[in-house]
Amino acid sequence: MSGFWNTLFSAGQFIPHGHCYLWKSSLVWLHLTSDSLIALAYYSIPLSILYLVKKRRDLPFNWIFLLFCAFIVACGTTHLMDVWTLWHPTYWLSGVIKAGTAGVSLLTAVELIPIVPKALALPSPAQLEQANQQLQNEIAERVKVEEQLKQYQSQLEQRVAERTAELEASKESLRELFEREQQAKAEIQLYTERLTLALEAAKMGSWDWDLQKNEVFWSPYHEQMFGYEPGTSQRTYANWKNRVHPEDLERVEATIQESIATGQDYNCEYRLLLPNGELRWVNGFGRVNYDGEGHPIGMIGMVIDITHSKLAQEALRQSEETARQQLAEIEAIYATAPIGLCILDTDYNYVRVNESLAQINGIPVEAHLGHTVREILPELGEFQEPIFKQVVQSGEPVFNVEVHGVTPAQPDVERDWIVNYYPLKKADQQVIGISITAQEITERKLAEKELKKRAEELIRLNTTLAHTMTLLKTRNQELDQFAYVVSHDLKAPLRAIAQLSEWIEEDLGEQLPPDNREQLNLLRRRVYRLEGLVNGLLEYSRVGRTEVLIETVVVEDLLREVIDSLAPEASFRINIDSDMPTLKTKKILLNQVFSNLISNGIKHHDRPDGQMRISVEERPDMYEFAVTDDGPGILPQYHQKIFQIFQTLKSRDEQENTGIGLSIVKKIIEGEGGTIWIESQEQQGTTFRFTWPKS
Structure with a gap:
């Protein structure tokens, strides 16, 4: 072992590198200054990189920066050794340091190759901005609907006040309404569900979860909904988990894992407990994405703030009398709602249909009543009957079902809808029907398909570009290595030839004939010219x-x-x-x-x-x-x-x-x-x- 260390730090029979420069002071100083400045630069660059990594802990692949730091420090050390070996020929030590540098360099290059496709696959700010703009447009439309509903509610309250005054003035009308109470009781629950739908907030947030990297991207409204300051689109699973109510967390996580395992859409209601103590209800919906081998790689979805809906449901349960008085106004809201609405009985016959749904189906309202969904829309009815059965038997709603098909209104055009199914119950919780809402999303689905197609094309182009850049980098490295080898292998013998000619001239002294002396001078000039050609070629290639x-x-x-x-x-x-x-x-x-x-x-x-x-x-x-x-x-x-x-x-x-x-x-x-x-x-x-x- 001691022999190894003696060899490592021993100069042996080697001569200092300065002999290669013929100890010309200007050349020695040139290399000394250049290598020293390069080493100084190499040692300073990792400090900046380490500072960046420390300040930006959210950077992806931050460990590769640490490998770069090690690689740069090793390169700087090799340049310091070049200064040292000008006078001290410890070439074994220099070679060991260069071998270490080669190892770090190779490790960095190998680790960098798989990172490049992942970095290129990250969504660009432009893509996220475009998706966010689409969501903002939808939110604006929903806000407009909510404003209209608020206006309707204001009118409703005014009319209720007027009717109340009329009822106070007319005891006879009040007695008639009281006698109709039992008859209207079954209908009250129906209109209660319609009011819940009318008061439900239309705002929602979007999220994109990379299962492989465990990175989550939220829209700004998603961050605001969860009590975070908007502005940091990249979030973590922990950010989400910290806001879910502890009593709901286990159930929601189980639903997510079941969706990932089975491939079924994720759909779950749960509560949020914000740091200020505020309690919010949200409805989450998601879909799993798979790679070519069927492995789950991510989930995308939406989250809707349904706090107002929950509060409205509670308020409506506590004010049945008020709901009965608003029966006529609710009827008007139902008829003029901008989305398709209908009510089915337990045999799936149409009991009530609004004008919007009639226009969607291309069949008058009266033609629906008394007929089953399968009779009016054969294919869509066959698809939805299992859902009807589930709602009736379980008494639980089914949200955000995507329905695809055609209607008599446009039999040659395939269309898409988001449909929600709500059970209608009597006071004893017996299900007496189903309330359905249908919102057309055909244009959005077409846009999503086109966006996905463009994204796949972009991924293919980026993959090709990454491969080309990697190949180009490899060729440049090979060219640099070739130039270095040619330079070193040519210039060293040339210097030796020039040195030997001088030694021959010195050894022979006056014995050397003038012709031979001139020939030696010509030899050295040709050697210097060849060295100049080598240097020129290297400079031209760089x-x-x-x-x-x-x-x-x-x-x-x-x-x-x-x-x-x-x-x-x-x-x-x-x-x-x-x-x-x-x-x-x-x-x-x-x-x-x-x-x-x-x-x-x-x-x-x-x-x-x-x-x-x-x-x-x-x-x-x-x-x-x-x-x-x-x-x-x-x-x-x-x-x-x-x-x-x-x-x-x-x-x-x-x-x-x-x-x-x-x-x-x-x-x-x-x-x-x-x-x-x-x-x-x-x-x-x-x-x-x-x-x-x-x-």
């Missing part, structure tokens, strides 16, 4: 494939930095126009463009006392920059050739040049949405013009 920071750039200051770094001869003059702009752009890329163009003008000038001018003209969406020199110029037939990679106008033995610089410039400018062209004639100087976006 253009457009790496993200570059957008900064505020003062172009005049940028140009002076470029000129200072190029250090031209004192006799070579470079003039910068005073109207250079300030813009938000990718500073590194603009620096690279100007550096290549200016150095190209200096390098290919035929005099040491040349002149160069850098100017700019403003366009609507672009700036047009020009770099003009008074050099030997370029013949027109070469204007396009110079932008091709590896193309030069002079022999490489005559002038060292890789032929990559201008091709990189063209690739950068076109990648940013601009263009570049040349204006030149032989012995008349050269002007390179290019456009660059303002933002």
Whole structure:
């Protein structure tokens, strides 16, 4: 074990990495500074990520951010080791750290792959907003109905007052009403149920429960109904559970689990106990969604606040006398209700039908009375008879049944309704009939089908896009790895060849003939040229494939930095126009463009006392920059050739040049949405013009 640690921290017979740089101070400092700054950046980035994860605990997949932190810290450590090995060749330690970095990187990449489809499957804010808008429209319609009902009730109360005065004035009328009391008693319960329906609140909330992630999305009115401040659409199962009345919780959870297990629609009434002590009644309805293999993946549904309905039922039970007096007014409400209403006896014959239901069926009101539902609507009657039987036998209502079919009104059009079934009972709780409400939802069902179709298409497109992006990322990683390997495997032998040629020259000293010395110099120049080609190819391959920071750039200051770094001869003059702009752009890329163009003008000038001018003209969406020199110029037939990679106008033995610089410039400018062209004639100087976006 001690041998392992000795090997790990031992330099052995290795030489420091600085030898690869020939201990050139400028090159050593360049790598030292770059690796140090990269390490500093890598260590600072995880702090920001950890702060984000800590503040946003509701973020999905927040553990992947922690993996990214570990990956970034490991990368920063490898760069610190690159600084250390400049002087201390502990390459075993460096390799172990890189192996650790590789492990963390591979783990992060593997864990990221299954997350991408799940992230793409999350509903977008636009989709939720559209669904919420549809719900708000329905709520507005229900509020309108409720306002109409309130108006009817106000009229009802006024009429009751008038009738009461009349009854007080006429004892004879009162005695007649008293004698009819027993006859009307059976009808009172019928009208009580109609009044319950008329007073029932029309507001409702929606929810979407992802069973796999255990995430729940609520509409704003759902949050308000449950006593939460609207604004956080993503909720948890615990948020729901904390509001359900403890006496109802076990029953409701059992109903939900039965729905998930059997696939039947979930339908349950229960109470809410809010933090301020307020008690609310709600009616929940939901439906289970399944994947292609039949496994439940989620539930969607609605919740309706029926507190007012419950209170109204209690009030109506306590005021039978008032209900009897309002008999005529209730009759009017029943006749003019905007939804279909009917009453069946225990043999399922129509006893009463309102005009709305008659219009839905396409048959006059009188034609319904005395006939069964099956006789009027054969297919719909056959479907609903089991429900009628259930209501009569159990004495319990059945809510929100979706009915699909056709009616004589439109025999060629398939339609959908939401139907509720209420048992009508006598005082001894004996069921004497069924009250039915029917609301048409054909347009909504068609919209839901179309929305589902569009959602499925979007999911398919997102899946294809995710696969393409993953493949593209893999190809880019392979290209980066290939470039790194080629660079390392080519540049290391090249440096060794150059070093060996110098050692041979030093060892032979004066014994080396001038011809051989010149050949060694030529060998080194060819090696440096090949190294320049490798570096140029790497730089060309990276253009457009790496993200570059957008900064505020003062172009005049940028140009002076470029000129200072190029250090031209004192006799070579470079003039910068005073109207250079300030813009938000990718500073590194603009620096690279100007550096290549200016150095190209200096390098290919035929005099040491040349002149160069850098100017700019403003366009609507672009700036047009020009770099003009008074050099030997370029013949027109070469204007396009110079932008091709590896193309030069002079022999490489005559002038060292890789032929990559201008091709990189063209690739950068076109990648940013601009263009570049040349204006030149032989012995008349050269002007390179290019456009660059303002933002």
